[in-house]
Amino acid sequence: MKTYQIKHHPKPCRVYDWMRENYNGFGDYNVDYFEDSLDRLADEVKGKIDHSISLDKKRRITDEGNWKKEFIHFNYYDEKLLKELDPNFWSLTGAFTDAHVIRGAQNGELEKTVLNTIHLIGMWTFSAAGIHEFVSDCKCLFNADGSLVSMYNHGLL
Numbered sequence: 001m002k003t004y005q006i007k008h009h010p011k012p013c014r015v016y017d018w019m020r021e022n023y024n025g026f027g028d029y030n031v032d033y034f035e036d037s038l039d040r041l042a043d044e045v046k047g048k049i050d051h052s053i054s055l056d057k058k059r060r061i062t063d064e065g066n067w068k069k070e071f072i073h074f075n076y077y078d079e080k081l082l083k084e085l086d087p088n089f090w091s092l093t094g095a096f097t098d099a100h101v102i103r104g105a106q107n108g109e110l111e112k113t114v115l116n117t118i119h120l121i122g123m124w125t126f127s128a129a130g131i132h133e134f135v136s137d138c139k140c141l142f143n144a145d146g147s148l149v150s151m152y153n154h155g156l157l
Contacts, residue, residue: 014146047077
């Protein structure tokens with residue numbers, strides 16, 4: 001059976017569709033980065049935080065077919081410690097998400113900032129260009145029907 005890298009695939013749209021529908025966890029590392037930054041923020045400012053976030057609407061459906069509400073509840077924190085945080089330094093986790101989390105919290109718009117940002121990232125991640133970049137970087141191989149055969153760089157299969 002012949003396999004293809006994305007740049008040689010006869011119907012790349014089949015690959016994009018297959019990745020969106022079948023590759024569970026695709027892009028979830030971005031959610032992990034945001035969750036780590038949120039949790040670290042609460043630790044740094046001695047606050048309480050509870051959150052449920054995701055990359056896009058389709059991924060917010062539970063196994064039972066129900067919508068999983070997205071939210072970020074952040075309270076009981078030390079305002080002085082929050083103001084002292086510099087969003088230009090990625091001082092919470094070292095990830096780019098720190099800046100969004102700190103700025104959002106300092107502006108009183110933590111939930112709005114994080115959800116807007118992560119949904120934009122999700123739009124890119126699941127776009128044809130985002131998938132193309134990912135599968136190219138990972139040197140993925142696909143069948144003619146678009147299904148994933150292997151990932152050289154990550155050993156994910």
